[in-house]
Every structure is written in C-alpha cells, then in structure tokens.
Amino acid sequence: MGDSKKKVCLGISWAPRTAAAALVGEEGIIASAQEERGGSRRRLLPQKAIEYCLSHAGLSTIDQISTLALQSKHAADWSDFFATQFSEEKGWIESLITLPGNIRHEYRFRTELKRQLGHMSRSEEIPEILYVSDELAAAQGLYARHVRQAVALLVLDTPFARSASGLWRAGANGLEEVWRQDYPQSLELLLANLAGFSGFRGRMGQRQFLQLSEYGELRFLDHINELMSVDEFGRFHVNTDRLVMDPARETVWSELGDLFDSSPRKPDQSISSREIDLSFSFFYAIGKWVEQIGKTMKDQLKVPDLMVRGHGPLFDKMKPIMKQNSIQAQFIPAADDPLLLAMGAGIEGLVLAGGESPMLVGGSPHPQAIFSSLTEARNSSASNLASN
Numbered sequence: 155m156g157d158s159k160k161k162v163c164l165g166i167s168w169a170p171r172t173a174a175a176a177l178v179g180e181e182g183i184i185a186s187a188q189e190e191r192g193g194s195r196r197r198l199l200p201q202k203a204i205e206y207c208l209s210h211a212g213l214s215t216i217d218q219i220s221t222l223a224l225q226s227k228h229a230a231d232w233s234d235f236f237a238t239q240f241s242e243e244k245g246w247i248e249s250l251i252t253l254p255g256n257i258r259h260e261y262r263f264r265t266e267l268k269r270q271l272g273h274m275s276r277s278e279e280i281p282e283i284l285y286v287s288d289e290l291a292a293a294q295g296l297y298a299r300h301v302r303q304a305v306a307l308l309v310l311d312t313p314f315a316r317s318a319s320g321l322w323r324a325g326a327n328g329l330e331e332v333w334r335q336d337y338p339q340s341l342e343l344l345l346a347n348l349a350g351f352s353g354f355r356g357r358m359g360q361r362q363f364l365q366l367s368e369y370g371e372l373r374f375l376d377h378i379n380e381l382m383s384v385d386e387f388g389r390f391h392v393n394t395d396r397l398v399m400d401p402a403r404e405t406v407w408s409e410l411g412d413l414f415d416s417s418p419r420k421p422d423q424s425i426s427s428r429e430i431d432l433s434f435s436f437f438y439a440i441g442k443w444v445e446q447i448g449k450t451m452k453d454q455l456k457v458p459d460l461m462v463r464g465h466g467p468l469f470d471k472m473k474p475i476m477k478q479n480s481i482q483a484q485f486i487p488a489a490d491d492p493l494l495l496a497m498g499a500g501i502e503g504l505v506l507a508g509g510e511s512p513m514l515v516g517g518s519p520h521p522q523a524i525f526s527s528l529t530e531a532r533n534s535s536a537s538n539l540a541s542n
Contacts, residue, residue: 162211163507164281165500166199167225167291167492173200174492177207177219178500183298185210187523188493198263199270202525210521217275223284223503225291225495235260284506286499289318289334292463295498296486297324304457306332308447310464311340312488313357321388321447323455332455333389338399341440344382344392345468348436350401351410352429353419360467363433366425370434377413377432378439387454388447437471444475451481463488493522 162179176186187203204216213219239256240249271280286294289309296307304325311317319341320334337343349355349363383391396409407418419429451457460481462472465488476483 162219163221163223163284163500163504164204164207164216164219165223165225165286165291165496165498165503166204167495167499168198168200169492172492173203174496175200175203175207176493176496176500177211178497178504179211180504183497183500183520185521186493186497187525188496189525198267199274200525201274203523204274206521206523206525215274215276216271216281217277217279219281221284221503221507222271222281223286223499223506225286225288225499282507284503286502286506287318288495289320290502291495291498292488293320293322293324293329293498294501295491295494295496296461296463297322297329298497298501299494300461300484300486303459304455305459305461306447306451306455306457308460308462310462310469310488311337311342312464312469313342313346313360313466316340319390321450323457324461325457332450333387335389335391338394338397339390339392341382341390341392341468342466343394343397343399343401345436346401347397347410348381348432350398350404351407351414351418352432353421353423353425355402355421357466361470363429364437364467364471366430366433367437370427370430370432372435372438373431374414374435375438378435380413382439382443384443384446386446386450388443388450390443440468440472441475441478444472444481445479448479448481458482459484461486 162177162184165176165178167174172188172190174186174188177184185207187200187206189200189203208214208216208218216222235256239253240246267283268280272278289311292309293307296309304323307322307324307329309318309320309322311319316337318334318336319339321332323330323332345360345363349360352363354360354363381393381396385391396413398404398407398409405418411417414428414432416428419426447460451460460476460483462469462476462483463486464472469485469487473483473485
C-alpha cells in the first residue's frame with residue numbers, strides 16, 4: 155500500500171478506565187480491540203488497540219487512514235460548542251460564568267488529542283477528526299454487532315448522561331432513522347422530576363418511585379399528558395417548561411406544584427396516595443408510549459423484533475411492559491461497552507466522510523482483542539501483537 159491512505163475510518167471510544175478502537179471499511183469491520191487503561195487518564199487514545207487494528211489492515215501508522223471518528227461528548231466544531239454552552243437549559247449567567255473554564259478544558263482536550271495523534275504518525279499529517287454522538291454510535295454499534303435481519307433499534311438516554319433517544323429501522327442496507335430526540339427531551343429527566351417532586355432523590359429514589367406503581371390508581375393521567383405526549387411514530391415530547399434541569403438539587407418545584415396543585419413531598423415525610431397514584435399514572439403513560447412503539451414497528455417499519463439499549467430504573471422497568479404488549483425485545487445494557495461504541499463511531503464516521511455504509515455488517519466475523527492495563531493480550535488472536 156505504501157504511504158497512500160486507505161478509505162477506512164478508525165472509530166474510537168473511551169470511558170475513564172477503558173477505551174476501544176475499531177477499523178471500519180466499506181467491506182465491513184476490519185478489526186476491533188479494547189484496552190483497559192488502568193488509572194491512566196492522560197492518554198486519550200488506546201495505542202495498543204489502535205496498533206492492533208492497523209496491523210490487520212496492513213497499515214503501520216495512523217496517517218495512512220482517511221478519517222478518525224470519536225464517540226465523544228466534545229463538539230464537532232467551535233460553533234457547536236458555543237451552541238451547547240448557551241443552550242436553553244442554562245441561564246445566561248451560568249453560561250457566562252462557566253464559559254472560560256469550559257473553553258480551556260475543550261482547548262486542552264483538542265490540543266492533547268492532536269499531540270497524541272502526531273506521535274502515532276510518521277508525518278505531520280493526521281487524519282480528519284469527526285465526532286459522533288453517543289446515541290448514534292450506540293445505534294450503529296448495535297447494528298454492527300447484533301443485527302442479522304430487519305429489526306427496530308430503540309436507544310434510550312441514560313441517567314445523568316444528558317444524551318439523546320432515538321428509534322431506527324435496521325436491516326441489510328444499514329440504518330434508517332425514524333426519529334431522534336435530543337436532551338432535554340428526555341424520559342429520564344421527566345422521571346427524575348416526578349420522583350424528586352415526590353420526595354425520592356437519586357437513582358435509587360427513582361427505583362423506589364417506580365416501585366409504587368404496583369399499588370396505585372390512574373388518578374393523574376391528565377397531568378402526565380400535560381408533561382408528555384406521543385406522536386404516531388412513537389416519538390415522545392416532554393414539556394420542559396414544567397421541568398427543572400437539576401432535580402437532585404431542586405427544593406421549590408413551582409411549576410409541578412402548580413400543575414398538581416400541591417406542595418412537593420419532603421424525603422422525611424410519609425408516602426401518601428398522591429405519590430403512589432402519580433407513579434402509577436406515569437407508568438401507565440410509559441406503557442401507552444411502548445404500545446405506540448409496537449404499532450410503529452408493525453404498521454410502518456414492518457419489523458417483528460426490537461432491540462433496546464439503555465440503563466437505569468426506567469430501562470429495567472420497561473422489560474415487563476414490552477412483554478405485556480407482546481413486543482419481542484432484546485435488552486442491551488448501556489454499561490461500559492467501548493467496543494460497541496467504537497464500532498458504531500467508525501461506521502458513522504465512514505458515512506460522514508463520504509464513504510459507503512458497510513453492507514451486511516451484522517454478525518460478520520472480524521479479528522478482536524482485549525488488552526489488559528499491562529498491554530498484554532487476553533485474546534489469543536492478539537498474542538502476536540502483545541510483544542510489539
């Protein structure tokens with residue numbers, strides 16, 4: 155191949171202690187590897203995982219690929235950064251106060267990323283850097299790892315992540331987006347508000363709030379309908395004007411207090427029928443939303459099965475609702491899974507860079523390795539690289 159660039163995309167994902175890389179070409183996923191980084195936080199890129207992927211493509215340095223795609227919260231460009239900084243969920247005062255620190259953090263991240271890429275390149279040239287949102291990387295990763303026939307993919311925003319939710323139709327020709335809702339359009343945010351108003355805080359409090367739904371009555375459905383609506387495609391819309399963005403710290407709850415014509419329950423107060431019936435009404439509304447998802451699958455998407463990716467109390471509670479609505483659903487926990495996200499970022503990055511979406515990716519075999527924090531391969535297919 156020489157020094158010519160191959161039309162492939164290297165997808166990268168990372169969490170505090172794990173990171174992964176996946177090399178994707180138009181023929182499919184070429185290789186993927188996960189690297190446990192121990193306590194190191196300065197090194198953004200999983201070097202051993204990247205080297206492993208490049209090796210299986212016959213490449214020696216990172217400047218020989220065309221595109222690098224990052225599954226990351228970081229903005230694709232500075233205009234997106236400022237749009238996020240001054241979003242509706244922040245007030246102008248908070249945005250201005252936090253702006254200098256966030257700019258420094260973002261600048262340091264981009265500078266360090268380019269520096270590390272430069273160390274892995276034989277020349278001063280580095281690949282084009284693209285950014286892929288979490289939910290889109292998750293959807294593409296599910297498609298790559300699991301899909302062997304036409305199914306629907308439902309990706310739920312995860313607690314405290316401020317990510318997005320979406321529904322896709324997946325098949326032999328790739329992903330077709332049905333809808334996607336960006337935060338603060340979030341069922342998790344709605345749940346956190348209702349639980350907080352009812353005196354339940356944090357993730358455990360949300361679980362306790364949802365458990366009350368087993369005993370309640372349908373008394374607050376009209377109130378829930380003012381907070382949440384669902385269209386014919388299963389897209390939900392949350393009335394964010396009634397919600398607070400930081401339920402864990404809220405004490406006033408003026409909007410929800412006006413809606414329910416009552417005061418919020420304090421955590422040390424006894425649980426009343428209001429909290430029980432509110433939980434039941436919310437759970438019933440979620441059930442109607444799931445029912446609409448089922449109708450969308452059957453009547454519009456023409457697919458029999460659903461894959462759901464998410465995490466947290468609402469995700470766990472949805473399992474019996476799916477069963478009750480006779481929806482064949484497979485649940486994929488969003489617990490730290492950098493390999494799936496790296497594959498998804500690579501697929502989406504290849505498409506964004508002008509390449510063709512890999513065909514029939516689901517179930518296709520490809521070399522895969524897992525490296526420990528000592529950079530030793532725990533997978534036999536990586537043993538030839540551990541000594542490099």
